[in-house]
Amino acid sequence: MAIIAPSILSADFVNLERDVHNIEENGADWVHVDVMDGMFVPNISIGIPVVQALRRVTGLPLDVHLMIERPVRYVEQFVRAGADWLTIHIEADQPQNTLEALDKIRALGCKAAVSLKPRTPAEAALPYLKKCDMVLVMTVEPGFGGQSFMADMMEKVRFLRTTLDKVNPECRIEVDGGVDAVTQAVCKQSGADVLVTGSAYFKAADRAAFVKTVQQ
């Protein structure tokens, strides 16, 4: 069964507690939290205080996706704020700092992940695979919800699944961007087992049915 992680980027921020409880009630598995700094991506979203606040109102795993420059500076604060999974981008810093950040995340008892923007080749993830609990393959340019799914990223997912089966078989693969009731199928067929859905979840006429479709 696949894991569905609705992204609160498409939630109503005035009613975040209501919307997170709604994610729980509809049977979803994780809550995906998009952190943007206006530097790594052109958008600014939410940060550490919101992760802390979410931690107080949900028992679901918080899947925190850092789209920020030099994330090593902040990983400890995000783990202490309540992240269960913490994803950093490999394009956001030098390799030695990315490795240090992954070690820090895991030493603090949190699950660690690296993410790849669409134009970053799958091979760029190879130095990090043994230090990861998950790899996030972006299926849109990071920064905004509601963009179109990039089907050509599925080749990257298949390559990473085959490689991970040899070097780190427990490692999950997450996809993020444009995942909806149609595109979810090819994601799972290609080897992804964690699917982020922002606008498709919040726009679904029957959210519980949508959650089941993605999970099965």
Ligand code: DX5
């Ligand atoms: C985009 C974010 C995504 C976003 C997905 O940069 O990382 O998590 O919320 O939104 P949809 O599912 O609408 O593409």
Ligand code: ZN
């Ligand atoms: Zn995301």
